[in-house]
Amino acid sequence: MTSRVIVVTNCTNRKRAGYGTVALTAADMRGSLSSVAARWGRAIKKAPPSDQAQDIYMGRAFSEARQVTTTLGGTLHIISAGLGVVGAAEEIPSYNLTVADGDNSLKPLLTQLGKRPSDWWMALTAELGQQRSVRALLENNTDALALFALPGSYIALIAEDLASLTQWQLSRVRIITSAHGRTLVPEHARHVALPYDERLEGSSYAGTRTDFPQRALRHFVEALTGHQLSIDDARRSVSAAMHALAKPVIPARERKTDSEILALLRKNWDRFDGASARLLRYLRDEALVACEQSRFRNLWHRLQQDLANEG
Template structure:
């Protein structure tokens, strides 16, 4: 069941966390007028005029991106990033400092799309019209005809490019392996779903436990490092994954309480000194010790606010 793929390509999603590089470009209120294509074109012009001092690999931070880098190094594979603001970019490409996402939170494109009665897939189509089809997922697969393309995306990003994936020919699709959550499997067509590997919450019982945000990348790391299944046929790879998951137990997720922003900030303030302001340790304290429900992007905004308050002596 082995196949002869000697070249591999990793596609991961961009992250909300980025290394600071001056004032970030955002969708300004004046650019939000008119049809979506005009808004996307206005965004393209803004990013084109912005300075580019860091590569994509130097810009994005967070565990999901760190895992993708590890897999890329392990396989000697080229690394690409699917960006909601730039299309698909290579890891070594210089990129502007920007803030735009398709997940809920600050500087999300979702409110704009909701007001227009559109979906994130419409934003992706408009973005490709503005930036060029060479930024598409289909173009990435087409221009690497000898590579197995390993795609690790959360459901929000997979939903955004579902139509792009659908444009792949049957032969091109056979060279794709997709890693996402159980929800991610539901946002693509049956045809594309045939190349989504059957990972589920039992992955938390492996040597790669983590959060929802980095599930796709952890699944890919398990697939490549533990199973070495990137050299197997699709059927062989699916069988290897199911066999591995069969001996794992799903992690029991504790019931966490919901609290207001003010209540969470009070908790963070009380333990700021104990954890030296570490965002990672404070998030673990909040979730594991206080059993408080707090999505990562929301936590980061509150953590930044507390840090600012403490710096100002409030």
């Protein structure tokens, strides 16, 4: 196998806010996909750089990808719904756009137009330039193995780009995603998607659903030295590793309203010194409350602000 490795991960909703964040208004989100992409492209091209990409994105998923990149002495690249493919050291503007749920999401527009996330990606890269595509990334790194660690939503985003790759290009690609994410990989590329599944949670690489691909990436590199294996050996190695693990039993958790969760967080704030990670573990493991990570983060920030105003 090649000795040079590039790591490709997804952008995150958690970003360090910069000056003059680029976003689309409700009026901007009207019209055809190409017209929206054109408005977005003009706004992005006019926006001044805020910081290097690696200093803007935050969260465990991004940290895991950075750690693996450092371990391998490789380079890190990010799939961004707003910028296309960007290098970690590239200076980018502060922006807010996503194909996932959340603020400034493209999902309502895509639903309205009957379009797929991959349609947005193709419109975006046509507007910003084909150098922002996955295909261009591989063409510019012909001597490297590319490790893609992406959730299903980002596999769906770049699906057509992946479908355009030649078999020779795919021979230098490993795709690490969830079991659901593998179903979204184009059929002719599915053989390079590694068979990771929820049994990974029974290992020392356990975590949350949002950072599953990046944790699996770290397992692949650290536990299996998979970046040194052929695709067939890599698939066999991952299958054997998953077979040796047992999926942990997830306790039944109760759904509660935002107000009920805020009350629990407020009551236990001092007990856990306001630490978000410890409060989330309390909610899930002790209070047995179902709360998705992004929802918890929003509630935690709201309570933090309320407590600061009260003080």
